[in-house]
Amino acid sequence: MRSFISIPLLAGLAASSTIPASPVDARDAAAAPSFAPIKSQEDLSKALNDLYTDAQYLGLGAVAGAALLNAIVPLASPNSTAELAEDFKKITAANPKDIFEYGAQIILNGFSGQDFLTIFNAYVATQTTSTSAAQPAPSTPKPTPATPPTTSPSPTSAKQSTSPPDFTYGRIPPVIFLPGTAALAGQNFGPNYGKLLKRDNIADPVYLNLPGQNLADIQGAAEYTAYAINYISAISNNVNVSTISWSAGSLDSQWAFKYWPSTRSRVSDAIRLSADLHGTVFARLLCPGFTTPGCTPAIAQQEYDSKFINVLRANGGDSAYVPTTSIYSIFDEIVQPQSDPIASAASLDARGVGVTNVELQSVCTALLPGGLPINDHEGVIINALGYELAKDALTHAGPGQLSRVDTNMACERFAADGLSLADIFATYALIPIAALNILAFQPKADGEPPIKAYAANGQAP
Incomplete structure (x- = not known):
């Protein structure tokens, strides 16, 4: 059983703004797989396997791996594309077995971008209008x-x-x-x-x-x-x-x-x-x-x-x-x-x-x-x-x-x-966000x- 705080904090990163576009050579771009919505365990396994496989050609062009990772988990203002690629190497080298280990490895490798809570709150903030202001009830129930x-x-x-x-x-x-x-x-x-x-x-x-x-x-x-x-x-x-x-x-x-x-x-x-x-x-x-x-x-x-x-x-x-x-x-x-x-x-x-x-x-x-x-x-x-x-x-x-x-x-x-x-990452972010809210x-x-x-x-x- 996972501990209360060990839920992967990666979810918060899934909502951050994307990094500036980086040049990717044609060879790397062609090799990078595309990621469709995850609808089954098979889809998830394929996505993670493709991610790991992509690490194998990092030597041909590390930016491709970085771009792929960013396509799945948009990152928050990395210092440089080179650092992003290096972090990608460390993450994929762990050969993650499932979504949780993958998220944990990102955190353990110190690859958390800016504060995930700020990122996540920005992502899920519901831009709504007050129901009461929009159309008051005829009486106060x-x-x-x-x-x-x-x-x-x-x-x-x-x-x-x-x-x-x-x-x-x-x-x-x-x-x-x-x-x-x-x-x-x-x-x-x-x-x-x-x-x-x-x-x-x-x-x-x-x-x-x-x-x-x-x-x-x-x-x-x-x-x-x-x-x-x-x-x-x-x-x-x-x-x-x-x-x-x-x-x-x-x-x-x-x-x-x-x-x-x-x-x-x-x-x-x-x-x-x-x-x-x-x-x-x-x-x-x-x-x-x-x-x-x-x-x-x-x-x-x-x-x-x-x-x-x-x-x-x-x-x-x-x-x-x-x-x-x-x-x-x-x-x-x-x-x-x-x-x-x-x-x-x-x-x-x-x-x-x-x-x-x-x-x-x-x-x-x-x-x-x-x-x-x-x-x-x-x-x-x-x-x-x-x-x-x-x-x-x-x-x-x-x-x-x-x-x-x-x-x-x-x-x-x-x-x-x-x-x-x-969406899945955002949902799993609820626990680490709750942990911080409890402390605060x-x-x-x-x-x-x-x-x-x-x-x-x-x-x-």
Whole structure:
């Protein structure tokens, strides 16, 4: 299992601006292979093999290798073409076996360009307009829990939710993206589900940024989530919305569904990727010095047996409130346990609303691309089977159903059809970016925030 910080930071480089054009002689240009979008493990292997093969003719013209590398991973202001070519030699000499080793070798060789976080943020920054500013709701919709919370979202909460300028206000059903811990919604979903759903004309993306990049009190993030559900539905001619969440974004929505009943009738589907509805036994590893002021509130709340988790799951909170499709992997390096029958992501269905829990390896096995160890915490977001199930859920009543999905096709793919290598790198950048955001978050806490008064007994309205 890879450690929290060892995810390849290469992904950030995939989004940087290209280097100035360099002369490549005809011989090298002819030899350099072209790189089509990566749609399967076979495509990925071919791309990496071609990259390594190209190193063999570096002696004939190092610039060709540099140009090839730049075509796949645009680099950030190298000092010179000669240095770029030298770094290319060092990288390809490692004969990388897979995408992770390849990324790790680039970092180990010191070939990181300018700060990858700056590059990546520039790449995924969602240039959007505030939905509330674009078309205010006729009234200010607010959650209406039976037991009012001690704090409540204000109309400014709506400004946290943004959608592209071509948002259809209900003509295409909206989907609210809920990011994971230490992530922004555009970073989290822009290079994957946001791109694919727009292409397939299935849903209108709404990216919800949560307080403190979802590192603050999850109870507060849930209030924003509840408000956004009501608000987006109201400005979309009162059509139902769906939510797609990654990791702790699923906790945000589950708490919102439990304590704001008004949200439940406005949501058609909750699609959850790598959810931790029972927290994770690795939470303490993400917060070194947990017993001292060194943790963030949201991570403290995600401890496997935290007070927050126990309150959330009490009195039926471990069961779905809306049709739910949950997709997860036994190779999750952040959330554990994550294998059936005790997967943290799994939801019960005491209310009979419809639940589909899918452990990827139970369908694809760990021998096919769709079930390999690369399908980890963030890898689930690009998984082809996961996306097919999400599409199925969004286009049918109730949760996604494996019986309606071509599982053989999906399991044979390295990633969902339509994602490029740059999209894959951008998705895998979520973990190292999260690591930096966790370190930067202030104020740190010495434990989890207290449970709000309205939820003190764990009883939902």
